Amino acid sequence: MQSMVQEITQWLQQCGKSPVALVAVTAFTLTLAHSSTAQAVDENDLKRLIETNECPGCDLQEADLRRLNLTGANLEGANLREANFFYAILDGANLSGADLRATNFASVRAVAIISDVLDSEGNNLIFPAQFIGADFEGALLNYADFSDALMEEANFQDAYIHKTRFIATDLRFSNFETTYVHDVDLNRANLCGSTYWGGNDYRRDCTVPDTDLEE
DSSP states (O other), X not given: OHHHHHHHHHHHHHTTOOHHHHHHHHHHHHHHHHHHHHOOSOHHHHHXXXXXXXXXXXXXXXXXXXXXXXXXXXXXXXXXXXXXXXXXXXXXXXXXTOBOTXXXXXXXXXXXXXXXXXXXXXXXXXXXXXXXXXXXXXXXXXXXXXXXXXXXXXXXXXXXXXXXXXXXXXXXXXXXXXXXXXSEEOTTOBOTTOEETTTEEOOGGGOOOOOEEOO
16 A cells, blocks of 8 residues: 555656645545555455354454344354444344444344353353443344343443343443333343433442342
8 A cells, every 4th residue: 555655646746746736645545545444344254144144253343234134143253343233133143252342233123132152051151242332222122131241331222121131241331221121130230330210320339139120
């Protein structure tokens, strides 16, 4: 890319172009270079997901997955950091062990989503899913299981959450203000500093509650 900039600059100088033009073209070229490297998603992995509905362990960081129907998709262990799932359908999707930090789940539908990996006997979490800073604003989360997941600073504003499990989930500093919840299991979840219904902070000396939440 540096050689490209040099070639363009030399060509403009030979043509007698002004210094302003040189600066403008150089800046534009550098912008193109930055945009080409800023996209972290592996295009082959993205194509594989779209064509087969499965891509375990794939690199889909910053992927644009808006409005896709990913029902039953296998994304176990995938890098989905900062991906955009806006209005996507994730019913029954497997996100076990996936990196979902700062991911956009706004207005997503996720019924019976899977987000953890258990051993052969069905216990002892191996790889917790990471939803740190994830945005679930306006999402529909029915019968989802986020047990043992890392969901610190997640946003659930205006989300509809029904019969979903947050057992032993790290929900510190998460936002549940204006969230509709019904029959949600928060046993052993860490809600320290989270904002809940009515705009109040969950403090209580930051102890871990052992109760079900039902509204």
